[in-house]
Amino acid sequence: MRVNCTVNGRPREADDVWEGESLLYVLRERLGLPGSKNACEQGECGSCTVRLDGELVCACLVAAGQAEGREVVTVEGLAELAAQRAPDAGAAGDQGRDGAQTAGLSPVQRAFVDAGAVQCGFCTPGLLVAADDLLARVPDPSDADIREALSGNLCRCTGYEKILDAVRLAAARAGETV
Amino acid sequence: MGTPRVPTGLPTDLPAGTGPAWAGPAPGGVGESTLRPDGTLKVTGEFAYASDLWHEDMLWGHTLRSPHAHARIRSVDVSGALATPGVRAVLTHADLPAATRYGLEIEDTPVLADGVVRYHGEPVALVAADHPETARRAAAKIEVAYEPLPVVTGEASALAPGAPVLHPGRTDAHARHVPHPNVVHRQPVRRGDVAAARARADVIVTGDYEVGMQDQAFLGPESGLAVPAEDGGVDLYVATQWLHADLRQIAPVLGLPEDKVRMTLSGVGGAFGGREDLSMQAHACLLALRTGRPVKMVYNRFESFFGHVHRHPARLHYEHGATEDGRLTHVACRIVLDGGAYASSSPAVVGNAASLSAGPYVVDAVDAEALALYTNNPPCGAMRGFGAVQACFAYEAQMDRLAAALGLDPVEFRQRNAMSEGAVMPTGQVVDSPAPVAELLRRVKAMPLPPERQWESAGGAADVRALPGGLSNTTHGEGVVRGVGYAVGIKNVGFSEGFDDYSTARVRLEVVGGRPVATVHTAMAEVGQGGVTVHAQIARTELGVEQVTLRPADTRVGSAGSTSASRQTYVTGGAVRHACEAVRERVLELGRARFGTYHPAWATAELLLEGGKVTTDGGEVLADLAEVLGSDAVDLELVWRHRPTEPFDLVTGQGDGHVQYSFAAHRAVVEVDTELGLVKVVELACAQDVGKALNPLSVAGQIHGGTTQGLGLAVMEEIVVDPVTAKVRNPSFTDYLIPTILDTPTLPVDILELADTHAPYGLRGVGEAPTLSSTPAVVAAIRAATGLPLARVPVRPEHLTGT
Numbered sequence: 018m019r020v021n022c023t024v025n026g027r028p029r030e031a032d033d034v035w036e037g038e039s040l041l042y043v044l045r046e047r048l049g050l051p052g053s054k055n056a057c058e059q060g061e062c063g064s065c066t067v068r069l070d071g072e073l074v075c076a077c078l079v080a081a082g083q084a085e086g087r088e089v090v091t092v093e094g095l096a097e098l099a100a101q102r103a104p105d106a107g108a109a110g111d112q113g114r115d116g117a118q119t120a121g122l123s124p125v126q127r128a129f130v131d132a133g134a135v136q137c138g139f140c141t142p143g144l145l146v147a148a149d150d151l152l153a154r155v156p157d158p159s160d161a162d163i164r165e166a167l168s169g170n171l172c173r174c175t176g177y178e179k180i181l182d183a184v185r186l187a188a189a190r191a192g193e194t195v
Numbered sequence: 196m197g198t199p200r201v202p203t204g205l206p207t208d209l210p211a212g213t214g215p216a217w218a219g220p221a222p223g224g225v226g227e228s229t230l231r232p233d234g235t236l237k238v239t240g241e242f243a244y245a246s247d248l249w250h251e252d253m254l255w256g257h258t259l260r261s262p263h264a265h266a267r268i269r270s271v272d273v274s275g276a277l278a279t280p281g282v283r284a285v286l287t288h289a290d291l292p293a294a295t296r297y298g299l300e301i302e303d304t305p306v307l308a309d310g311v312v313r314y315h316g317e318p319v320a321l322v323a324a325d326h327p328e329t330a331r332r333a334a335a336k337i338e339v340a341y342e343p344l345p346v347v348t349g350e351a352s353a354l355a356p357g358a359p360v361l362h363p364g365r366t367d368a369h370a371r372h373v374p375h376p377n378v379v380h381r382q383p384v385r386r387g388d389v390a391a392a393r394a395r396a397d398v399i400v401t402g403d404y405e406v407g408m409q410d411q412a413f414l415g416p417e418s419g420l421a422v423p424a425e426d427g428g429v430d431l432y433v434a435t436q437w438l439h440a441d442l443r444q445i446a447p448v449l450g451l452p453e454d455k456v457r458m459t460l461s462g463v464g465g466a467f468g469g470r471e472d473l474s475m476q477a478h479a480c481l482l483a484l485r486t487g488r489p490v491k492m493v494y495n496r497f498e499s500f501f502g503h504v505h506r507h508p509a510r511l512h513y514e515h516g517a518t519e520d521g522r523l524t525h526v527a528c529r530i531v532l533d534g535g536a537y538a539s540s541s542p543a544v545v546g547n548a549a550s551l552s553a554g555p556y557v558v559d560a561v562d563a564e565a566l567a568l569y570t571n572n573p574p575c576g577a578m579r580g581f582g583a584v585q586a587c588f589a590y591e592a593q594m595d596r597l598a599a600a601l602g603l604d605p606v607e608f609r610q611r612n613a614m615s616e617g618a619v620m621p622t623g624q625v626v627d628s629p630a631p632v633a634e635l636l637r638r639v640k641a642m643p644l645p646p647e648r649q650w651e652s653a654g655g656a657a658d659v660r661a662l663p664g665g666l667s668n669t670t671h672g673e674g675v676v677r678g679v680g681y682a683v684g685i686k687n688v689g690f691s692e693g694f695d696d697y698s699t700a701r702v703r704l705e706v707v708g709g710r711p712v713a714t715v716h717t718a719m720a721e722v723g724q725g726g727v728t729v730h731a732q733i734a735r736t737e738l739g740v741e742q743v744t745l746r747p748a749d750t751r752v753g754s755a756g757s758t759s760a761s762r763q764t765y766v767t768g769g770a771v772r773h774a775c776e777a778v779r780e781r782v783l784e785l786g787r788a789r790f791g792t793y794h795p796a797w798a799t800a801e802l803l804l805e806g807g808k809v810t811t812d813g814g815e816v817l818a819d820l821a822e823v824l825g826s827d828a829v830d831l832e833l834v835w836r837h838r839p840t841e842p843f844d845l846v847t848g849q850g851d852g853h854v855q856y857s858f859a860a861h862r863a864v865v866e867v868d869t870e871l872g873l874v875k876v877v878e879l880a881c882a883q884d885v886g887k888a889l890n891p892l893s894v895a896g897q898i899h900g901g902t903t904q905g906l907g908l909a910v911m912e913e914i915v916v917d918p919v920t921a922k923v924r925n926p927s928f929t930d931y932l933i934p935t936i937l938d939t940p941t942l943p944v945d946i947l948e949l950a951d952t953h954a955p956y957g958l959r960g961v962g963e964a965p966t967l968s969s970t971p972a973v974v975a976a977i978r979a980a981t982g983l984p985l986a987r988v989p990v991r992p993e994h995l996t997g998t
Contacts, residue, residue, distance in 0.1 A: 037328060051200070051247035052240020056414040056464070057496040061928035064414060092240040122238060130234040133892040136900065137723025138237030139414040139464030145238060161660045168666070168937045171928065173414050173465050174723050176899030177936040179892075 022084045024048060025094025031081070040084045041065045041076035044091060052092040052142045056171070063170030066143035067091045073150050092142035095149055099123035102153070125149045128187035129180075136174035144170045148184050157188055200249040201420070201432050202461050205745040207232035207731040224736035225956055228892035231728050232745060233721070244462035245418035245434035250489035253420065254283055256475070256482045257330035257492070259320040259337050260501055261312035264571040264921035265359070266341040268310050268319070275336035276322055281329040283486045285337070286321040291481070293450030299440065299472055299576070301367040301379075301538035306448050306477055312341070313361055313536035314573055315922045316501025323482040323490050346571040346921045350510070350531050353377040353568045361536065361569040369542055372845050379534050379567040380542040382549040384848030386621045387560035392525035396516030398600045404513065404589040405987040407913035408533075409506040409904075411578050412933050413722075415464015417474040417502045418493040421483035428455030429480045434463040436470040438718045439754035448477045449484060453750075456480070460748035466722035467904070468577030469503040471759060472539050500926030504539045504576035505914055507532035507567065509548075509585035515593045521603050521611045525560035526553045526621075530586060532575070534567035539576030541567035546692050546843060547582030550622050550852055554590040555632045555685035556612040561621035563848070571921045573914065577759060579904060580686065580966040587684040588988060591971035595680075595978070605975070606640050606681050609633075613683075623849040626856055628959075629949035631884050635860035636683055638882035638945045644679070645864055645878045645941070648672065663866055663873035665937050674870040677877075680863045680975025684967030688960030689762040689854035693842040696762070696854070697834050699753030700730075700770035701746075702778050704738055704820075705828035711807050711820040713738050713775075716746035716832075719755040719767040724962060725893035726763045730771050732889060737775035739804035739820070753834060761857060761960025764889060769955040770835035778829045779804055786823040838953060855951060859883035859964035861902065861972035864940075867980045872992030874910050876938070876973055879903075882945040886959030891946065898944045898965045905969025907934050910977075913989050 020031045020043060031047040041058070044050045044067070054064035058077045065076040068090040076091075090098055100123075122130070125148050135141050144167060151158055151166040158166070163184045164177075172180060207223075223229045236242035273285040288295065288307040295309060296302045308319045320337050324330035347353045347361060353375070360376045369380040393399065419433030428451055435441050438458045446453045463470070475492040482490040494502045510531045516524035530548045534541035549565035565582070578584075598608035613632035619625055650661035650672060657671035664670055690696035701716040713734040721727045731743040748755070755767045783802050786809050791797040800811040809817045841850040864878040881898050888894040911932045915924040925931045950957025970988055978985050981995060 057928045126238040135237045137465040164936045168935050174900045176903035177939045178899045
């Protein structure tokens, strides 16, 4: 079958899709967007978290056909999404600890790099999409809010401490700019 | 699409504005928390992990696995699979072109099952097809006739009279000295007179302990892409921990010389020991060579649970004695590790368990024995902590019981017996660098405790997220009791027992666009630990440059050894430093030849490379590096070794077997819902001596991660193997639970830096020690809260409620 959807703001079309394929498979293998990750493919780890019409979903649990005509945002589209939300926020990178390395990132992406929240990085794309969603809803979350919002995303490397730091950092930086 | 998606190198540059002119030590050098060079790629989704690789015209490989733990294969019929449209190849044992077995230490593992399967999930056949689902469905059409055989599930069934011998006709190095052919390896460690010490003891405590089978549960599943080459060889892009060990095992299976198997490290989604052994590497290459097409293999989570070895489950019997004044008299112990169907790294795990069995304590009389069994359970091998984790759980439980029997505070009792520099291990090895065991305990104990009833918000209402049961909303504080527990552990760093544990680094220094640029090329597997960050820091410090380019890890450079045993910063970091020093010497020779007559300091002073210049140790600038190098590049590949080690004596266990020791201590605070048997770890604090933190941010990350994996073993994680059928019951993240952000508490870390003068920069391997003491600290806290003995991990609700 053919699947048409909008991915990261652009209309995309995937051909020869087998009906049993997930949205995750189509993103990764047919649309050249492997940023969403395949850690469990059963909806337990959150590493494939994407926005589907603005709602967080595990792309592995969405049949590709269910995305027909809908809007998908993946980790590859986070920087653009952030720029759309805050067009005056200026060139990304100017708030980072290491401007040369983090230019062009969304605030939450930059905070993950700066805070040391990335080790192997396999969980990172899903955590970024979830953290971005949290901060869009709750600009100044408590630690308990952060833990609850990210409780569907497994990380095996960091023990989550630096991930908490990163979300706090992104929230604090956003607070400074308003 | 069109261009293959394969790994690329990493440029690392410093922030714009730092400028080329600075004085003193290089910014971004050793000791700073510089940011990961791969961090940006990882947060944008561009970083190419093994499962992200792509090649035009590629096929998908799939593995058919055994549904039985022990069975004879009567027949295999692949005709239905071959007839499936879209299928390009089906391979069984009969199709293998060359060597049919491989292994890390003992070549006992079939590439594909050869007439017998010895564990649930053993690979039997391979399929390549143009869609992964086609490959899966075709594999399901392969008809295998199995004749089930009796299963060996533990020590009793492995050593019983008439027990099935799982590997008859063994010729490996351990076969001669083991008491039974179903014992992979056995290592005693004997020191002092235990009988006399036992007679002196005022208190003797004995206990039996059990550790369940833990999984590494790295998030990036086993994956890779094999691309057949025109010269008859193959290019393999893969997630692994040691490229050259893979190469040594793969090439004979393919019947190719090693130079025709070219391996490149892809992005690795965590490892923790689970990528030491081969998984899909040889399989993908076999399919690629058979079909002449690139073949990608990606395990899903279910298959991943069968696709790699696990942490050895263990049964441990301990006897400790102490005098009334709180001094240990002796330790006698027996540690039985279940190695499963194939050897993997079981012999080395046995060596660790035996040699570290007494813990970080001074004890003059030791009679220890560790052994690993062959069984029909899943194969076990390397996981973070490697044999030391199991022992630490048991000896720390014993230390608490001894303290209680003596009426002493458990921390005070440990400190009285804590080893320090100069102590003698049960193996006779002198600990010849700092061993601040008592100080680490003092530090975790001195940290402020989290407030009582921490779940109460300001208004007095309960926040269920901070209570046992969490969002399940099972208690608002009723039936909840608190406990505090302590533990400390000892882990070796590096490969032990006489292994030639070297690494290799190639460093190039040249001028690009008017600036000196260093290029570092090693085969080190970056699995998330941040080795790439550290390599760039070392190059900056040693060569005084800002810009460092890291080449992708591959087999075109010499072996870096494994990203295991907390060793890579020590050994490959040491190799990078060594190569940089040699490059520096060569640069200074160039400088002397070109400018030596202009200034006497070229001949007389100690010269440094700093800030892109050659300077004297007094700070005088002699020349710009760019002028010295001109259009020349200095490019050297060198091997580096740490101090050699010795094998342990097979009877006494004596020998200087380890490179370095690493110590961490934990304090756990838990709250237990005693009615439902639910545990909330409220805080898990760690103090660790790291010698020198080359990158403090990364060091803290290692301590956090290791601590959390220890928490998982304490209260959550176990691969459940059916005791009758030896089949795995929970191969999914639905049923095998690893800690979420809600299960993981605040993790305060106190980093101590006491230099080990034998190691580069004084560093001490970091990654594993925090995994050891975390588990016993959490369980000690649960014991303190509940008064229950709890001799097994993971602790489950039924252990707490007695139901």
